[in-house]
Amino acid sequence: MEDYLESVKKQFLYYKMLGEKAMDQLQEEQLFWQYNSESNSIAILVNHITGNMLSRFTDFLTTDGEKPWRNRDAEFVNPFHNKGELMERWNTGWSCLMNALNQLKKEDLEQIVYIRNDGHTVTEAINRQLAHYPYHIGQLVLIAKMLQNEHWKTLSIARNQSADYNNRKFSQDKDRRHFTEDL
Numbered sequence: 001m002e003d004y005l006e007s008v009k010k011q012f013l014y015y016k017m018l019g020e021k022a023m024d025q026l027q028e029e030q031l032f033w034q035y036n037s038e039s040n041s042i043a044i045l046v047n048h049i050t051g052n053m054l055s056r057f058t059d060f061l062t063t064d065g066e067k068p069w070r071n072r073d074a075e076f077v078n079p080f081h082n083k084g085e086l087m088e089r090w091n092t093g094w095s096c097l098m099n100a101l102n103q104l105k106k107e108d109l110e111q112i113v114y115i116r117n118d119g120h121t122v123t124e125a126i127n128r129q130l131a132h133y134p135y136h137i138g139q140l141v142l143i144a145k146m147l148q149n150e151h152w153k154t155l156s157i158a159r160n161q162s163a164d165y166n167n168r169k170f171s172q173d174k175d176r177r178h179f180t181e182d183l
Helices: 002-024 028-032 042-057 072-076 083-103 122-151 162-170
Strands: 112-115 118-121
Touching: 002 042, 002 083, 002 122, 028 042, 028 083, 042 072, 042 083, 042 122, 112 122, 118 122
Parallel strands: none
Antiparallel strands: 112 118
8 A cells, every 4th residue: 555655646746747847838928828718727727726735635634625714616716926826836735735645654545534524535535636636737738738839849758759659668677667757
């Protein structure tokens, strides 16, 4: 189970890195662009992701993951004036998440925690968020990719480069490693 905790930490940090690499390709004003009034900007997605992280992972083992102070509806309004504020909030959310995960021990994984009074094992609660955050980070990446158009720098294996990537991977000795270790 220590392997599980190490694996999920690496997975979360991988998605954090994807979000950051996507945002780094944009001009500041593009972080606030919305396709229409019903769609989210990257800034709104960051606000929601971090609001969720702070609610779910503050006092993770001892309080409901939906905190009374959370205003989820306000997360879908842009509160930021610039990229610096946006990134500060982003990092605050990720720090909260990673601090909570770093404090866990394998014996905590079967403990029951609640989200809106629904009981989850700690493992289930982590898995729930490991599905939720990448869902929104995928949206963030798609927005950035559309805005960058032909100037987009891929975050994964580039088109027509799969064979080269596979050759590199298969030239390595078989070993137990996390896929993010050689990115």
